[in-house]
Structures are given as structure tokens and as C-alpha cells.
Amino acid sequence: MPTRRDPLQPLPVAPGPVQGETLGSYLHRLAVANNRAASRLVQLLGPLPSEFSPLTDSTAGWTPESLNRLSALVNRPAARLARALPALADFLDPQHALPRPEHVIGRLCRCCTARRSPPATTVIVRAPAHRHLCPRHERWTRSTHDIPLTNLPEVLQAQRRLDLLARRHGRGMQQALELAWKIIDEWSAGGMPLDLGREWTRRLDRIEDHPVSGKIPFEDRHRLAAFPEIATLTDLILNPPTAAVDPKDLYLATTAELSRRFARIYTAIGVQDPLYQHFCRVRGTRLQ
Numbered sequence: 001m002p003t004r005r006d007p008l009q010p011l012p013v014a015p016g017p018v019q020g021e022t023l024g025s026y027l028h029r030l031a032v033a034n035n036r037a038a039s040r041l042v043q044l045l046g047p048l049p050s051e052f053s054p055l056t057d058s059t060a061g062w063t064p065e066s067l068n069r070l071s072a073l074v075n076r077p078a079a080r081l082a083r084a085l086p087a088l089a090d091f092l093d094p095q096h097a098l099p100r101p102e103h104v105i106g107r108l109c110r111c112c113t114a115r116r117s118p119p120a121t122t123v124i125v126r127a128p129a130h131r132h133l134c135p136r137h138e139r140w141t142r143s144t145h146d147i148p149l150t151n152l153p154e155v156l157q158a159q160r161r162l163d164l165l166a167r168r169h170g171r172g173m174q175q176a177l178e179l180a181w182k183i184i185d186e187w188s189a190g191g192m193p194l195d196l197g198r199e200w201t202r203r204l205d206r207i208e209d210h211p212v213s214g215k216i217p218f219e220d221r222h223r224l225a226a227f228p229e230i231a232t233l234t235d236l237i238l239n240p241p242t243a244a245v246d247p248k249d250l251y252l253a254t255t256a257e258l259s260r261r262f263a264r265i266y267t268a269i270g271v272q273d274p275l276y277q278h279f280c281r282v283r284g285t286r287l288q
Contacts, residue, residue: 010075017084018123024056025124032121045069054124055105059091086126102129102174109134109146129174130162143220145212158231169238180233184226186274194264200225232261247279
């Protein structure tokens with residue numbers, strides 16, 4: 001491999017970046033494709049970030065020459081690379097670089113990865129926070145391994161509902177989704193006001209039918225099993241069934257709607273219910 005002072009020649013194999021890919025993921029894929037150490041490749045461009053990995057998405061320590069050298073290595077204009085790599089776009093236009101709280105570090109499904117970068121390697125991207133699966137190949141991607149969703153159509157439907165909510169509510173969608181996860185987790189730990197055990201058990205059985213499920217932590221499998229209910233609760237948090245502002249009225253209307261949608265009796269647990277506490281916080285925010 002040439003040293004930093006040597007003129008750079010294009011790499012023999014230079015796959016293009018995937019839209020939204022992290023810089024660390026792209027550099028690792030370049031290194032693997034050319035049978036080289038990722039750390040040595042990165043050092044050609046700029047300082048090696050501490051704990052550099054495919055999750056790394058920073059140009060800290062880079063100069064304009066760093067970007068020119070990357071462009072020479074992959075034989076692509078810097079502006080073209082920046083259209084796919086958010087970290088490079090921020091580097092070229094730092095005045096317009098903004099935090100992206102509505103995005104999280106995720107990955108493409110194996111089918112998408114194999115199509116873009118054979119032989120298959122993991123492609124890490126900045127994904128919308130509400131996107132939990134690959135709709136094209138119907139695979140759950142919020143785990144270390146893909147989980148096929150062929151036998152879980154309600155999960156695909158739940159993702160479509162979240163996509164619609166994200167278009168309508170923007171950043172508020174992420175906050176509502178995080179709250180819904182938290183409420184479901186607290187329900188699971190402290191007692192479920194709705195009997196959803198049969199649905200979750202059935203989904204877990206279907207998930208565990210796939211051999212790869214043994215490699216996936218139980219927490220990830222449980223989150224997949226609860227995903228349709230998460231989407232429903234997120235919808236109700238964003239679109240309450242009543243315009244009332246009193247926490248008790250909001251709580252009673254929402255629990256009645258949950259009972260209707262799930263065809264289950266909501267065993268209200270009152271002021272200790274995380275859902276009720278959420279409505280109290282909402283009213284407190286409005287009064288400030």
C-alpha cells in the first residue's frame with residue numbers, strides 16, 4: 001500500500017457508497033473488497049479515529065486533502081460521494097450541517113447488502129428512527145441478524161403505519177415512538193393492563209421457527225413480537241381519541257380506545273400506569 005506521500009492510484013475494486021451509509025462502513029467495505037486492513041486505508045486519508053469501526057461516522061481531523069485522496073482512491077468526484085455519505089456532505093458544507101435526531105445507526109438487510117457489495121458484508125447506514133425493517137425483502141433489521149417476516153404480516157402493516165405517522169408528524173414521531181417502547185417495557189415489567197400474551201407468544205413461536213433466532217438476543221425477539229402494539233400505541237400518543245386536556249379524561253379515552261382496537265378489557269392501574277403519567281407530563285408541559 002502506498003504511503004501518505006505517494007501519489008494515490010485508484011483501488012482495484014471500488015464499490016460505490018450506499019445512500020446514507022456511514023463513513024466507517026464505506027471505508028471498511030473498501031478495505032475488505034481490496035483485501036487490506038481498514039486501519040491502514042483510513043490512515044491514508046487522515047488521523048485514525050479512536051475505536052474506529054463501521055459505526056464511525058466522523059471526519060474529525062480531516063482536511064480538504066483527505067477528501068481529495070478518498071476521491072482518488074475510489075475514482076469518484078468528492079461531490080458524488082457526498083451525495084451518498086452524510087458525513088462527507090457535512091464536511092463539504094459545515095454551515096448547514098445539522099444534527100439528525102430522527103435518524104439512528106442501522107443496517108441494510110443481507111439481501112440489499114449482497115446486491116450492492118458482493119461478497120456480502122454488513123452495510124451500516126443512518127436510518128430513519130422509525131424504520132425497523134426492509135420493506136422490499138420483508139426482513140426485520142433491528143437485530144444482529146435478519147429475521148424473515150413472511151409469517152408476520154401484522155409487523156409489515158405496523159411499519160407502514162409508522163411510515164405514515166412519520167410523514168405527518170416529523171420529529172414528534174420519534175419522541176412518541178420512544179415513549180411507546182418505554183410504556184410497553186414498563187407494562188411488561190410491572191403488569192400488563194391488556195392481555196397480549198397470546199399474540200406475543202404466537203409471534204415468538206414464529207420467530208423461533210427460523211434457525212437464526214438462536215443467535216438473536218431474547219430482548220430483540222421480544223421487541224419484534226410487540227412491534228404491532230408499539231405502532232398502535234404510538235398512533236394514539238400522536239393522535240389522542242379526545243381533545244380533552246385533563247389527564248384523567250385523556251387516560252380514560254385512550255384506554256377505552258386501546259380496549260376497542262385490541263378487543264381486550266383494559267385493566268386500568270390508575271395513577272401508577274406509565275400511560276397515565278405520560279398524560280400528566282403532557283399537561284404540565286402545556287401549563288408552563
